[in-house]
Amino acid sequence: MTIRVAQVATGNAGRLTLRQLITDDRFELVAVSTTNADKVGADAGELAGLDVRTGVVAVGSTDELIEARPEVVVYCAMGDTRPVEATQDVRRLLAAGIDVVGSAPGTLQFPTGTLPEKVIEKVEEAARAGGSTVYITGVDPGFASDLVPLALASTCQRVEQIRCYELADYATYDGAEVMFDLMGFGKPVDETPMLFLPGVLGFAWGTAIRMMAAGLGIEVDEIVEFWEAEPAPESYDIAAGRIEQGTIAALHFSITGMVAGHPAIVVEHVTRTRDDLRPDWARPTSGGGAYRVEITGEPSYVVDIVPSSEHGDHNHAAIVAACGRIVNAIPDVHAAAPGIVTTLDLPLPTGRGTYAAPTR
Numbered sequence: 001m002t003i004r005v006a007q008v009a010t011g012n013a014g015r016l017t018l019r020q021l022i023t024d025d026r027f028e029l030v031a032v033s034t035t036n037a038d039k040v041g042a043d044a045g046e047l048a049g050l051d052v053r054t055g056v057v058a059v060g061s062t063d064e065l066i067e068a069r070p071e072v073v074v075y076c077a078m079g080d081t082r083p084v085e086a087t088q089d090v091r092r093l094l095a096a097g098i099d100v101v102g103s104a105p106g107t108l109q110f111p112t113g114t115l116p117e118k119v120i121e122k123v124e125e126a127a128r129a130g131g132s133t134v135y136i137t138g139v140d141p142g143f144a145s146d147l148v149p150l151a152l153a154s155t156c157q158r159v160e161q162i163r164c165y166e167l168a169d170y171a172t173y174d175g176a177e178v179m180f181d182l183m184g185f186g187k188p189v190d191e192t193p194m195l196f197l198p199g200v201l202g203f204a205w206g207t208a209i210r211m212m213a214a215g216l217g218i219e220v221d222e223i224v225e226f227w228e229a230e231p232a233p234e235s236y237d238i239a240a241g242r243i244e245q246g247t248i249a250a251l252h253f254s255i256t257g258m259v260a261g262h263p264a265i266v267v268e269h270v271t272r273t274r275d276d277l278r279p280d281w282a283r284p285t286s287g288g289g290a291y292r293v294e295i296t297g298e299p300s301y302v303v304d305i306v307p308s309s310e311h312g313d314h315n316h317a318a319i320v321a322a323c324g325r326i327v328n329a330i331p332d333v334h335a336a337a338p339g340i341v342t343t344l345d346l347p348l349p350t351g352r353g354t355y356a357a358p359t360r
Contacts, residue, residue: 006070014076031068079104168289227253289314
């Protein structure tokens with residue numbers, strides 16, 4: 001039996017989740033909403049970059065989307081720079097009796113210990129009122145910093161530390177708002193970007209740290225933040241815009257969950273906009289980007305996950321992976337009890353429903 005679904009937002013992630021919602025026989029697309037006036041009235045197939053007409057055209061309001069009576073909404077609106085608004089959107093959908101899966105707000109991936117209890121309770125109250133469920137995920141924070149490391153940890157006799165890396169060249173990533181407004185690329189090196197204001201890293205990645213801790217059955221005492229920047233040796237252009245000489249061109253940051261004074265869980269990012277910058281920082285073993293999981297214990301592991309795609313490079317492939325994780329979670333989320341669910345609550349995902357014989 002197909003599940004009636006709707007899509008909120010059709011940006012970098014939304015157009016890719018929309019593509020799967022259209023082509024996957026498990027789902028019936030009934031609505032798409034957008035805040036971009038130029039997209040209102042466009043067919044969902046066009047917005048997804050597919051050569052098909054679905055008969056479902058984009059609407060410009062949440063009210064119109066709700067009127068289509070979807071059972072599940074895939075929510076991919078920007079949450080990094082508008083977490084309050086994204087949370088309010090999710091609460092409204094839940095209260096209307098609609099399950100929500102999506103990429104934002106990231107704090108709902110594992111809100112305990114990160115969000116104030118009153119905020120969590122408001123989301124839970126909306127879910128109870130509508131008998132609905134919400135699940136938020138991504139890559140990192142997301143499956144590369146919860147599902148994958150915990151699956152590996154399940155094979156260990158002893159775990160002393162879990163360390164998860166994102167190692168990527170962002171030169172081809174065209175998300176200007178994330179790159180410039182949030183991460184601070186192209187800004188003076190003596191200026192603190194939004195992402196590195198005190199507490200922001202812990203807020204953004206505290207979900208991953210605490211979810212891994214919960215999976216291990218431990219509690220984090222403290223989250224320690226660190227960041228450093230490398231200036232551009234000259235001016236050059238990237239997909240998102242221009243990096244002027246002397247402005248931020250590469251970043252290295254980490255978020256560490258301390259347990260009894262020991263760095264038990266670490267999430268570390270090395271983000272370059274040119275491959276030759278800071279060769280002393282960690283690098284992917286191949287390609288332009290990788291997600292690395294290191295477990296120190298018995299046995300110990302070093303696992304590099306290198307995404308690739310038929311339609312783009314490592315940056316595109318990482319977004320595709322996040323979108324696949326979101327859409328493939330729909331049946332389990334739709335079957336779950338009302339409330340906020342996390343990767344720890346859902347059944348083991350296996351890729352059911354995604355097999356397709358090669359076409360060439």
